[in-house]
Amino acid sequence: MNTVNDNILEVRDLKQHFRIDRRHSVKAVDGVSFTIKRGSTFGLVGESGSGKSTIGRTVIRLYAPTCGSVKLNGRELGGKLTLQMKQYLTGRVQMIFQDPMASLNPRKKIIDIVAEGLDSNKPRGERNELVYAQLERVGLSREFAGRYPHMFSGGQRQRVGIARAIITDPELIIADECISALDMSIQAQVVNLMKDLQTERGLTYLFIAHDLSMVKYISDYIGVLHMGRLVESGTKDDIFQNPIHPYTKSLISAIPEPNPLTEPHRISRVYDAPAQGIVYANGTERYLTDTHMVLATDGELETWIA
Amino acid sequence: MQVDSGTILNIQKLSVAFQTTSGELNAVRGVDLTLRRGETLAIVGESGSGKSVTAKAVMGLRDSNQIIKAGEILYDLDGQVTDLLKLTKKQMISQVNGRRISMIFQDPTTALNPLLTIGYQLTEGLRIHRKMSRKAAWERGVELLDEVGITQPRQCMKRYPHHLSGGMRQRVVIAAAISCDPEIIICDEPTTALDVTIQAKILELIKTLQKKMNIAIIYITHDLGVVAKVADRVAVMYAGKIVERGTAYEIFFEPRHPYTWGLLLSMPDINAADTRLYSIPGSPPNLLHKVTGDAFAVRNEYALNIDYEEEPPVFKLSGTHEVASWLAHPDAPAIQIPELLRRQIEAKISHGDEQ
Amino acid sequence: MTDRFAFAARDNAAADKPVENKPRWAETIAVFSKNKGAVIGFAFLLLMIILAIAGPMVSGYTYDGIELSRQNLPPRIQGIERLGIFNGTLGDRNMYEAKGYGGSYFWFGTDKLGRDLFTRFCCGVRISLIIGAISALLNMIIGVAFGLVSGYYGGKPDLLMQRFIEVLNGIPTLVIVSLLVIVLKPGMMSIIITMGLAQWTGTARLVRANTLRLKETEHVLASKTLGTSTVKILFREIFPNLLSSVIVIAMMSVPGAIFMEAFLSFVGLGIPNPEASLGSLINDGYQSMLLYPFQMTIPAVFFALLMLALNIIGDGLRDALDPTQRQI
Numbered sequence: 001m002n003t004v005n006d007n008i009l010e011v012r013d014l015k016q017h018f019r020i021d022r023r024h025s026v027k028a029v030d031g032v033s034f035t036i037k038r039g040s041t042f043g044l045v046g047e048s049g050s051g052k053s054t055i056g057r058t059v060i061r062l063y064a065p066t067c068g069s070v071k072l073n074g075r076e077l078g079g080k081l082t083l084q085m086k087q088y089l090t091g092r093v094q095m096i097f098q099d100p101m102a103s104l105n106p107r108k109k110i111i112d113i114v115a116e117g118l119d120s121n122k123p124r125g126e127r128n129e130l131v132y133a134q135l136e137r138v139g140l141s142r143e144f145a146g147r148y149p150h151m152f153s154g155g156q157r158q159r160v161g162i163a164r165a166i167i168t169d170p171e172l173i174i175a176d177e178c179i180s181a182l183d184m185s186i187q188a189q190v191v192n193l194m195k196d197l198q199t200e201r202g203l204t205y206l207f208i209a210h211d212l213s214m215v216k217y218i219s220d221y222i223g224v225l226h227m228g229r230l231v232e233s234g235t236k237d238d239i240f241q242n243p244i245h246p247y248t249k250s251l252i253s254a255i256p257e258p259n260p261l262t263e264p265h266r267i268s269r270v271y272d273a274p275a276q277g278i279v280y281a282n283g284t285e286r287y288l289t290d291t292h293m294v295l296a297t298d299g300e301l302e303t304w305i306a
Numbered sequence: 307m308q309v310d311s312g313t314i315l316n317i318q319k320l321s322v323a324f325q326t327t328s329g330e331l332n333a334v335r336g337v338d339l340t341l342r343r344g345e346t347l348a349i350v351g352e353s354g355s356g357k358s359v360t361a362k363a364v365m366g367l368r369d370s371n372q373i374i375k376a377g378e379i380l381y382d383l384d385g386q387v388t389d390l391l392k393l394t395k396k397q398m399i400s401q402v403n404g405r406r407i408s409m410i411f412q413d414p415t416t417a418l419n420p421l422l423t424i425g426y427q428l429t430e431g432l433r434i435h436r437k438m439s440r441k442a443a444w445e446r447g448v449e450l451l452d453e454v455g456i457t458q459p460r461q462c463m464k465r466y467p468h469h470l471s472g473g474m475r476q477r478v479v480i481a482a483a484i485s486c487d488p489e490i491i492i493c494d495e496p497t498t499a500l501d502v503t504i505q506a507k508i509l510e511l512i513k514t515l516q517k518k519m520n521i522a523i524i525y526i527t528h529d530l531g532v533v534a535k536v537a538d539r540v541a542v543m544y545a546g547k548i549v550e551r552g553t554a555y556e557i558f559f560e561p562r563h564p565y566t567w568g569l570l571l572s573m574p575d576i577n578a579a580d581t582r583l584y585s586i587p588g589s590p591p592n593l594l595h596k597v598t599g600d601a602f603a604v605r606n607e608y609a610l611n612i613d614y615e616e617e618p619p620v621f622k623l624s625g626t627h628e629v630a631s632w633l634a635h636p637d638a639p640a641i642q643i644p645e646l647l648r649r650q651i652e653a654k655i656s657h658g659d660e661q
Numbered sequence: 662m663t664d665r666f667a668f669a670a671r672d673n674a675a676a677d678k679p680v681e682n683k684p685r686w687a688e689t690i691a692v693f694s695k696n697k698g699a700v701i702g703f704a705f706l707l708l709m710i711i712l713a714i715a716g717p718m719v720s721g722y723t724y725d726g727i728e729l730s731r732q733n734l735p736p737r738i739q740g741i742e743r744l745g746i747f748n749g750t751l752g753d754r755n756m757y758e759a760k761g762y763g764g765s766y767f768w769f770g771t772d773k774l775g776r777d778l779f780t781r782f783c784c785g786v787r788i789s790l791i792i793g794a795i796s797a798l799l800n801m802i803i804g805v806a807f808g809l810v811s812g813y814y815g816g817k818p819d820l821l822m823q824r825f826i827e828v829l830n831g832i833p834t835l836v837i838v839s840l841l842v843i844v845l846k847p848g849m850m851s852i853i854i855t856m857g858l859a860q861w862t863g864t865a866r867l868v869r870a871n872t873l874r875l876k877e878t879e880h881v882l883a884s885k886t887l888g889t890s891t892v893k894i895l896f897r898e899i900f901p902n903l904l905s906s907v908i909v910i911a912m913m914s915v916p917g918a919i920f921m922e923a924f925l926s927f928v929g930l931g932i933p934n935p936e937a938s939l940g941s942l943i944n945d946g947y948q949s950m951l952l953y954p955f956q957m958t959i960p961a962v963f964f965a966l967l968m969l970a971l972n973i974i975g976d977g978l979r980d981a982l983d984p985t986q987r988q989i
Binding site: 047048153154155156183184185186187188189191192195210211212213214216217250251253254255256257258259260261262263264265266267268270271 | 352353472501502503504505506507509510513528529530531532533534535536537554555558559568569570571572573574582583584585586587589590654655657658659661
């Protein structure tokens with residue numbers, strides 16, 4: 001297999017600026033690059049306003065990128081999108097959303113929600129069978145198909161959302177905070193389901209979250225996003241065993257451990273970029289290893305590693 | 307009622323229902339809780355388990371369709387034990403809310419009035435409950451902001467909520483909650499809406515303040531990591547009932563209820579290698595229907611026949627540890643803690659010993 | 662009884678049932694029927710509709726049958742006349758016997774041309790309700806189409822469309838309506854058209870605001886990522902979710918339209934004779950208010966009650982359909 005095919009998604013220097021008025025614009029994403037290997041899970045972590053959801057939505061072209069390149073299977077998706085490329089994209093990239101209440105149309109039956117991505121010319125019987133198969137795959141019985149979303153609990157709805165995403169047989173699924181609105185025990189259900197689907201179908205995930213603990217569990221590669229910039233990225237071990245950037249360190253230290261012996265005494269690290277004199281615009285991407293990248297200046301890198 | 311010296315709040319057999327268009331929803335089905343002075347009691351449970359409803363009942367926040375079916379909430383009001391459920395809304399506001407018991411909500415954005423300055427909202431309680439003069443209250447407000455870690459408190463007093471970040475707003479809400487030196491603070495998922503790095507800081511702040519002011523805290527959350535950080539004692543709620551309670555050590559290291567096992571196992575373990583997460587099958591029950599037997603039985607892989615017939619009583623395991631499960635009955639088959647959980651617990655204990 | 666403490670058979674399928682909730686329509690009806698005012702209002706509206714349909718058939722008279730010998734007869738109703746009211750007397754004289762109609766009963770009396778007022782009243786209700794309903798429908802269709810397009814596409818088209826609405830709103834409705842009716846000649850059709858044209862701006866603004874909100878919801882985003890066409894997104898994802906608020910505002914606009922028609926009739930621009938509407942009946946009665954008060958009072962009272970009923974129904978519908986108002 002050649003290298004092009006190995007990377008399902010390549011994002012280079014992606015910028016997404018939203019214009020507020022003539023003079024002001026918000027730099028939601030400001031020069032982010034990463035690649036995702038086929039069949040792996042890339043976890044994108046950051047706090048609210050860091051631009052992580054914007055990246056996901058730009059990849060699936062809910063927003064047109066301000067500049068930069070997004071390549072899916074080596075094909076350029078940045079710039080203006082032709083109808084042909086749009087179809088190529090919808091066939092291969094799907095999304096699971098955050099809010100299990102808002103992401104399903106309350107006025108549509110489950111069967112119509114799940115079937116939405118299918119070709120509307122498909123015969124009805126075939127379409128229904130496909131929907132039933134997906135529903136059963138996510139652990140919902142086919143009797144649910146005729147019901148409306150409000151009859152389901154949060155975890156069940158999220159599984160309907162997954163069924164909707166996998167019915168078109170996509171290669172890449174963008175999971176935008178898809179578990180953060182769920183209870184802990186239900187989160188485990190959904191994450192397990194996602195992992196199973198990955199092994200069965202060779203899916204690739206872009207897993208967007210604000211909470212490192214689940215990201216660590218599900219991801220192979222992790223990117224840490226802050227203020228629209230990727231401050232550190234690498235394999236799971238790079239990030240957790242050898243975190244370099246102080247923001248990554250503070251994120252890791254903020255995860256509460258379910259251990260009443262140690263947790264009450266632990267004090268989390270503070271991160272305050274201006275106070276520590278860190279200006280992201282000055283930093284450049286530095287590779288410590290093939291996979292481990294940190295955004296830093298020479299001086300910063302030295303002090304952080306020391 | 308027997309009140310030992312340390313107990314300041316005693317909830318007895320509280321049952322709360324809601325009148326909905328689809329029938330009566332029994333959100334809380336007989337909850338007993340005691341809170342001691344200066345301790346933190348965490349109530350853990352999934353959404354719909356009734357944990358928030360219990361807390362709101364203490365605060366006297368009554369929805370129009372809410373019915374208190376039974377129970378009492380006993381609180382020592384100026385040397386006289388009073389049932390808070392029997393107080394009128396007016397009495398609650400003038401004597402209890404804010405002054406003796408205050409609450410911190412999940413979303414700091416909606417907890418503050420966007421049209422009033424921080425200073426005004428912060429000093430409101432002081433002026434009303436403590437009868438302070440405008441000036442004295444203002445000075446106290448500045449001190450409070452300083453105490454909750456806001457830099458430049460004087461400028462902050464003059465600002466409006468939308469000028470502040472989410473974390474700052476929650477600090478203001480905390481400052482307002484402690485402004486009248488309450489005995490009890492109820493925290494209803496106070497950090498869920500915040501970013502993780504800020505979440506940790508807010509938790510640490512609440513802990514420091516608690517120690518300093520000797521406040522008792524009821525902490526409502528679904529996050530066991532948070533529980534481990536703040537709680538002295540833990541009550542696990544499921545379907546409107548407390549299924550297990552004990553000290554934090556007992557709940558985390560000697561859990562007895564299968565639901566607690568499931569909760570503990572569904573936490574991703576950051577220190578362990580890739581093992582598959584355990585997840586409790588199914589969904590929580592619909593409390594619109596009558597529950598026969600143990601509400602958890604259908605999701606419980608250790609369910610006994612009797613679980614479907616009869617509600618489990620509370621079994622006392624130690625002075626502090628209680629569990630409502632038939633598995634604790636002497637006739638029940640002896641069940642060991644799941645192997646995976648046992649290993650996790652051992653790892654945690656040894657990790658704790660190292661430090 | 663040791664087997665009670667044996668492990669129960671595991672039936673995993675039982676563990677994952679959907680939450681049984683009532684269907685949405687059943688819940689809506691349940692909330693609506695809890696609102697006593699709305700139910701009474703609805704019953705009154707039904708009564709009026711039945712009257713409008715069946716009234717002229719049972720009265721035995723026609724709405725335009727002129728008979729000068731029986732002009733200005735007061736109300737007389739079988740049965741109730743024994744109680745001393747509605748017995749056909751004016752002052753102390755029984756007008757029916759005086760005019761030689763001893764065996765006749767005109768429930769609401771007659772007007773100055775001797776037409777049966779009950780029949781005219783029923784026809785009046787019919788025309789008023791038709792005007793209200795059709796103009797509300799028109800208002801809804803124009804408003805929804807305009808608001809959906811304006812809200813969903815945003816940008817330049819939205820800007821232009823909003824300015825257009827503002828210009829329209831700048832002209833007083835009364836002026837537009839009066840001018841249009843004069844130009845189009847008075848009549849039911851022209852009143853309906855003018856009413857539809859004058860009222861839709863409010864609906865359009867409401868629909869636009871809702872569309873702006875809905876197009877950012879995750880289920881609409883999901884449809885976009887699934888490659889659903891814009892038309893389908895508009896009509897399957899957005900429209901059904903704003904339907905309830907549109908129904909409410911349309912319901913609320915019905916009394917407005919009836920009221921406007923009554924006003925036009927009152928200033929002489931309404932339904933031409935011999936046809937009648939509630940407004941024109943009140944206007945006719947008003948001219949002999951002091952001599953024959955019943956000619957104005959009866960339609961005026963019913964008109965007021967109808968307005969009240971429609972408004973209360975609108976309120977009840979809003980409470981029942983609006984999910985933010987629904988409890989748990």
